[in-house]
Amino acid sequence: MVVLAEAVERATRLGQLAVLAEAAGWAGYRRQLRGRFEDWTRRERPVEGSAPDDSQVTAEEWALFGHYRAVLRELRAEDEAGWSIWGSHVLGSNPPAELRKLGSVVAIDPTSLTSANWRLLDYCQRKARSMIVTLPFDHEPSLSELHAGVESIRQRFLTWGFVEEPEPLGGFSYRPKGLDAIESELFRSDSHERTKFTLNAKSGLKILGGPRGEGLGMLVAREVKAHLDRGVPPEEILVLVPRLDEDSERIRETLLAWNLPTDRGGSRRLANVPAVSALRLAMRLSVEDWQASTLVQLLRNGLIRWKDLDQASPSHRFEAAAAIRSTRVFRDRENLRNALERASADEKKKDRTPRIALKAIDQLSEVLDSVVGSGPWSVQVERAQRLAQSLGLEPEELEPLWDALDDQTWVRLGLGPAIAEESWSWREFVAQIETIVSEIDTPAPPIASGNVRIEPVDAIEGARAKVIILANLAEKTFPTPNAVDLDVTATVGAGSADPANLTYSREMLRFARVAGSADDQLVLAYPMTDVNGEPLLPAGFLDDLMRRLDEASTKACVEEHPRFDPILIGHRDLAQADADARVLAVALAAQGREEEPLRTLATLPRHLDALRGTADAFEVAHRRRIEKVFGEYDGRLADASAIAAIRQEFGPEHAFSPSQLESFALCPFQFYQRYVLGLKVVDERRELDEDYAGRGSEVHRVLEQIHEQAAAEEAENLIERLEVLIQTEMRVELEKLDEKESDLPQVLQEINTRRTDKALKRYVCQFRSYFGRPDGEPKPHKFEVAFGQSEDEDDTASHPHLTLGDEPEVVRLQGKIDRIDLVSREDGKTSFRVIDYKTGSNPSNKDVFDGLASQLPLYALAVERLVLSEEGYEFQDAGYWNLREEGFKNVKIKDWVTYRGELITFVLAMVSQLRGGAFPIVSRKPDCRKFCDYHAVCRVGEVRMVGKVWDERPRLKEDE
Numbered sequence: 005m006v007v008l009a010e011a012v013e014r015a016t017r018l019g020q021l022a023v024l025a026e027a028a029g030w031a032g033y034r035r036q037l038r039g040r041f042e043d044w045t046r047r048e049r050p051v052e053g054s055a056p057d058d059s060q061v062t063a064e065e066w067a068l069f070g071h072y073r074a075v076l077r078e079l080r081a082e083d084e085a086g087w088s089i090w091g092s093h094v095l096g097s098n099p100p101a102e103l104r105k106l107g108s109v110v111a112i113d114p115t116s117l118t119s120a121n122w123r124l125l126d127y128c129q130r131k132a133r134s135m136i137v138t139l140p141f142d143h144e145p146s147l148s149e150l151h152a153g154v155e156s157i158r159q160r161f162l163t164w165g166f167v168e169e170p171e172p173l174g175g176f177s178y179r180p181k182g183l184d185a186i187e188s189e190l191f192r193s194d195s196h197e198r199t200k201f202t203l204n205a206k207s208g209l210k211i212l213g214g215p216r217g218e219g220l221g222m223l224v225a226r227e228v229k230a231h232l233d234r235g236v237p238p239e240e241i242l243v244l245v246p247r248l249d250e251d252s253e254r255i256r257e258t259l260l261a262w263n264l265p266t267d268r269g270g271s272r273r274l275a276n277v278p279a280v281s282a283l284r285l286a287m288r289l290s291v292e293d294w295q296a297s298t299l300v301q302l303l304r305n306g307l308i309r310w311k312d313l314d315q316a317s318p319s320h321r322f323e324a325a326a327a328i329r330s331t332r333v334f335r336d337r338e339n340l341r342n343a344l345e346r347a348s349a350d351e352k353k354k355d356r357t358p359r360i361a362l363k364a365i366d367q368l369s370e371v372l373d374s375v376v377g378s379g380p381w382s383v384q385v386e387r388a389q390r391l392a393q394s395l396g397l398e399p400e401e402l403e404p405l406w407d408a409l410d411d412q413t414w415v416r417l418g419l420g421p422a423i424a425e426e427s428w429s430w431r432e433f434v435a436q437i438e439t440i441v442s443e444i445d446t447p448a449p450p451i452a453s454g455n456v457r458i459e460p461v462d463a464i465e466g467a468r469a470k471v472i473i474l475a476n477l478a479e480k481t482f483p484t485p486n487a488v489d490l491d492v493t494a495t496v497g498a499g500s501a502d503p504a505n506l507t508y509s510r511e512m513l514r515f516a517r518v519a520g521s522a523d524d525q526l527v528l529a530y531p532m533t534d535v536n537g538e539p540l541l542p543a544g545f546l547d548d549l550m551r552r553l554d555e556a557s558t559k560a561c562v563e564e565h566p567r568f569d570p571i572l573i574g575h576r577d578l579a580q581a582d583a584d585a586r587v588l589a590v591a592l593a594a595q596g597r598e599e600e601p602l603r604t605l606a607t608l609p610r611h612l613d614a615l616r617g618t619a620d621a622f623e624v625a626h627r628r629r630i631e632k633v634f635g636e637y638d639g640r641l642a643d644a645s646a647i648a649a650i651r652q653e654f655g656p657e658h659a660f661s662p663s664q665l666e667s668f669a670l671c672p673f674q675f676y677q678r679y680v681l682g683l684k685v686v687d688e689r690r691e692l693d694e695d696y697a698g699r700g701s702e703v704h705r706v707l708e709q710i711h712e713q714a715a716a717e718e719a720e721n722l723i724e725r726l727e728v729l730i731q732t733e734m735r736v737e738l739e740k741l742d743e744k745e746s747d748l749p750q751v752l753q754e755i756n757t758r759r760t761d762k763a764l765k766r767y768v769c770q771f772r773s774y775f776g777r778p779d780g781e782p783k784p785h786k787f788e789v790a791f792g793q794s795e796d797e798d799d800t801a802s803h804p805h806l807t808l809g810d811e812p813e814v815v816r817l818q819g820k821i822d823r824i825d826l827v828s829r830e831d832g833k834t835s836f837r838v839i840d841y842k843t844g845s846n847p848s849n850k851d852v853f854d855g856l857a858s859q860l861p862l863y864a865l866a867v868e869r870l871v872l873s874e875e876g877y878e879f880q881d882a883g884y885w886n887l888r889e890e891g892f893k894n895v896k897i898k899d900w901v902t903y904r905g906e907l908i909t910f911v912l913a914m915v916s917q918l919r920g921g922a923f924p925i926v927s928r929k930p931d932c933r934k935f936c937d938y939h940a941v942c943r944v945g946e947v948r949m950v951g952k953v954w955d956e957r958p959r960l961k962e963d964e
């Protein structure tokens with residue numbers, strides 16, 4: 005990798021990269037490039053020769069190839085392809101003593117040969133006492149296309165004097181008939197004229213179609229199990245796949261879930277090793293300017309040892325992560341710290357998590373600040389190792405990474421002091437690590453014997469097995485779309501055949517040889533539907549094969565299942581994984597069909613916990629379904645100690661906010677989740693999302709400030725004065741932003757400020773029409789008036805709680821009223837008006853009278869009883885001031901005295917219910933699932949289906 009990087013560097017310096025300048029930096033492209041270099045090296049293309057074609061891209065790649073080989077020469081090193089060429093030359097000129105005389109040599113199916121391979125074979129044929137070469141070949145003219153790729157190879161052996169012996173008649177007669185069908189019939193040029201295959205269940209060929217992924221995995225697992233049950237040793241069963249990918253992993257997982265002896269798989273990309281991922285997160289943090297999302301991921305990473313946090317409590321790291329998320333700061337350590345400092349100083353919230361998060365940031369800063377910096381490669385590697393150690397990461401898992409970095413150190417040293425001592429910034433070093441881990445695989449563990457292996461087709465060339473299962477034969481796997489390689493002639497000998505056909509022939513032969521490798525059984529498995537149930541096409545060669553089967557053969561050899569029912573009731577033989585077996589057994593018992601499978605599972609210890617959990621879930625579902633009244637499984641608590649705890653928490657000392665009461669009025673179960681259980685809603689706001697709540701608070705703040713000032717000045721022309729004050733305030737705010745550098749948070753803040761500016765300009769117009777209302781001349785009187793809050797919770801003084809009812813069932817309320825206006829009426833009296841600012845939509849009048857929006861009338865009550873109780877002003881009205889739309893609009897309460905009495909009774913009844921542990925799942929809004937934050941954990945659908953009614957529901961008026 006580092007050699008290629010140096011080659012790119014040299015070519016760039018010489019101005020040789022024009023079209024590839026950018027691509028040469030991409031990890032994916034470099035991987036491709038290495039493949040191309042390997043190919044050119046194997047073909048022994050002389051670097052001083054011309055590029056393989058005239059295109060600009062090839063010319064630049066060829067220049068890179070020249071530098072690449074030059075760097076290797078300077079290092080006196082070779083890559084894998086180069087070593088094989090070197091070895092083949094040494095063998096000819098100066099062979100090691102033990103290879104000077106060879107006994108018998110057997111070359112099995114050498115069908116794809118490089119020049120180095122030919123040198124080796126040439127050496128063998130000259131030095132060996134005897135030599136046998138097997139080649140897949142048939143003189144039958146109609147099979148010439150299939151064997152076109154082998155023809156030139158065969159000719160060469162014949163030129164060397166080899167004597168050709170066709171396979172003796174009946175040589176493979178022990179194999180079932182179906183296995184030969186592919187080799188001898190499928191690819192015949194006259195196949196359209198020949199009769200269809202006639203096969204039966206004993207012909208050794210089976211074709212399986214199933215749902216992609218787990219479904220196909222179960223079909224493969226069933227075949228493997230059947231053969232193991234018949235006594236076939238696991239090593240004699242090979243599962244082949246076009247490539248190792250997600251689908252092949254599904255097959256492996258299924259075999260393992262069925263407890264079949266299965267090889268656990270080979271290497272994995274270094275980037276996917278958990279300890280390496282954790283280290284990369286930590287390394288990236290300072291490069292990404294302490295991005296909050298990376299920090300959160302790091303805190304949640306279970307591999308990292310957080311010395312102080314983990315010692316105090318295992319949940320501290322998660323609490324710290326939650327606190328960081330809720331700051332809404334997206335990056336910058338200082339900004340994060342400031343936001344957490346502010347949150348931890350907010351006594352009102354009594355939240356300890358910001359402190360824990362600060363501790364985590366400080367701990368991580370200490371570690372990172374000691375390693376982040378510039379330095380030569382070897383110094384940076386040593387720093388990364390120190391960082392890994394400080395984070396307590398598993399050293400063994402990081403070994404492949406250190407090996408890869410050491411290789412790079414070695415190459416840099418080999419290229420001379422200028423390169424070895426070159427300084428790397430931390431950012432450059434981290435970027436290089438990202439490239440390395442995305443390109444390098446960890447070494448594959450040794451293959452354990454006694455296991456079924458899953459391998460890519462090309463990895464087992466020449467292997468034989470009793471049972472071969474070729475799976476994942478989706479469209480474009482056989483033949484592959486890139487099977488046509490016009491450059492292939494260089495390998496097999498120019499002029500032997502049309503290159504395109506030759507490549508296609510090789511692809512046919514590849515497929516036929518898989519079939520030829522099975523002694524007893526060949527299973528071809530293909531995904532026939534995708535995860536959404538949409539049909540998929542099989543591989544082209546498989547499709548050809550299926551078309552060649554006659555009707556009886558199709559019946560006997562092909563088994564297709566577009567989908568499986570989730571409980572596998574129609575496919576019991578597939579319910580072998582523990583989880584599937586439990587689902588099936590429970591389903592059979594629940595349907596009243598059979599109880600025995602469940603009884604059997606219940607005797608096995610490994611199923612017990614899961615079955616007990618299932619039984620409990622059934623009990624809950626059953627109770628929910630049969631009981632017509634709300635019980636403990638749908639929100640009405642029955643446990644006396646739980647109710648006592650709630651009574652304690654929400655007793656006379658508790659100060660309810662109107663939004664708590666509104667939540668209970670809407671749905672007691674929502675209140676239970678939010679305020680009793682304290683379930684927090686995950687804040688998924690993205691960086692560019694608008695901060696509506698923040699803007700609302702800002703508008704409130706500015707309105708309070710300008711009205712306070714105008715009231716203090718006793719301004720003559722209130723409207724003009726407001727206009728001036730708003731303009732001044734917003735100019736000051738915008739000037740503040742002008743002084744700052746415009747990074748993303750600043751830009752977002754500026755957008756917010758400009759929007760606030762717009763809302764306030766609109767407010768002046770609204771105020772003008774408000775001033776002209778016919779019901780009396782209004783005068784803004786008090787702003788942001790708090791009640792029920794202790795003075796140290798806010799800068800401003802607070803009125804006492806609004807207290808309703810009598811001891812011991814007294815209910816205390818707290819809140820903050822946006823504005824109180826005094827209205828001079830025509831009759832000479834002065835009354836008060838309560839105003840609530842809205843930046844969103846107003847609650848409807850109906851919601852106010854039904855108790856779903858009780859905040860405004862409760863604030864009016866607080867004004868009457870607490871704020872203006874001594875002045876003796878009458879209640880005029882209350883209303884919402886919509887800052888986005890029409891400004892002030894009052895709620896039409898005709899008889900305030902009667903309504904006030906009903907409201908108090910309603911609030912007392914609600915609190916009495918909640919203190920008694922009644923939180924039934926009953927929402928006043930039928931479409932609540934669309935907007936409720938807790939819909940994912942709520943069974944309102946089931947409850948509604950049963951038609952449960954909450955008779956004791958407190959009512960503000962007969963609304964239903």
Ligand code: SF4
Pocket residue numbers: 670671672673674925926927932933936937938939942943944
């Ligand atoms: S989804 Fe509906 S019923 Fe369930 S908690 Fe939310 S509001 Fe209540």
